[in-house]
Amino acid sequence: xxxxxxxxxxxxxxxxxxxxxxxxxxxxxxxxxxxxxxxxxxxxxxxxxxxxxxxxxxxxxxxxxxxxxxxxxxxxxxxxxxxxxxxxxxxxxxxxxxxxxxxxxxxxxxxxxx
Numbered sequence: 001x002x003x004x005x006x007x008x009x010x011x012x013x014x015x016x017x018x019x020x021x022x023x024x025x026x027x028x029x030x031x032x033x034x035x036x037x038x039x040x041x042x043x044x045x046x047x048x049x050x051x052x053x054x055x056x057x058x059x060x061x062x063x064x065x066x067x068x069x070x071x072x073x074x075x076x077x078x079x080x081x082x083x084x085x086x087x088x089x090x091x092x093x094x095x096x097x098x099x100x101x102x103x104x105x106x107x108x109x110x111x112x113x114x
Contacts, residue, residue, distance in 0.1 A: 004028065006088050008060045008068075013037045013088075020082050022050075027085035030071075038086075043067045050079040056086070 004026050006014040016032035041055035043066075056069040071086045072079055 008037070008058055008065065009063070011037070011060045013058060013060070014086065020085055022079070022082055022087075025087040025089075027082045027087045030084045030086065033069075033086045038069060039064075041067050045070075047079075049076060050082070051076040058088075 003015060003017045004019050005012055006026075006028065012034065014028040014033040016028050018029060019032075020027040037058055037060055038056040039059060041057050043055040045053045045055075047053065051072050051074060053070040053072055055067040056071075058065045058068040067089070069086050069088045071084055072082060073084055075083050
């Protein structure tokens with residue numbers, strides 16, 4: 001499996017050669033995420049088949065991107081394989097060869113390369 005890397009403004013916040021893809025999102029294993037860039041958010045959302053998601057804000061170079069990553073700490077049965085895995089969100093998805101770019105909702109650039 002190729003390596004997946006999540007970058008924000010050129011800073012690597014997650015990198016792995018073993019991830020899960022669910023609904024088009026790459027979920028990174030917890031051990032592959034650089035937690036020093038993440039701070040817990042008070043935001044929670046619910047998915048009918050995955051369960052309740054908790055969110056992180058990403059802080060890079062003094063800038064915060066709110067609710068830019070999420071995870072399921074207690075997923076429902078069909079989503080157990082992504083328990084505590086972290087996904088990163090964006091509004092725009094561009095695909096060019098083997099690169100996906102996600103632009104953050106507030107600031108920053110999410111870059112997934114595979």
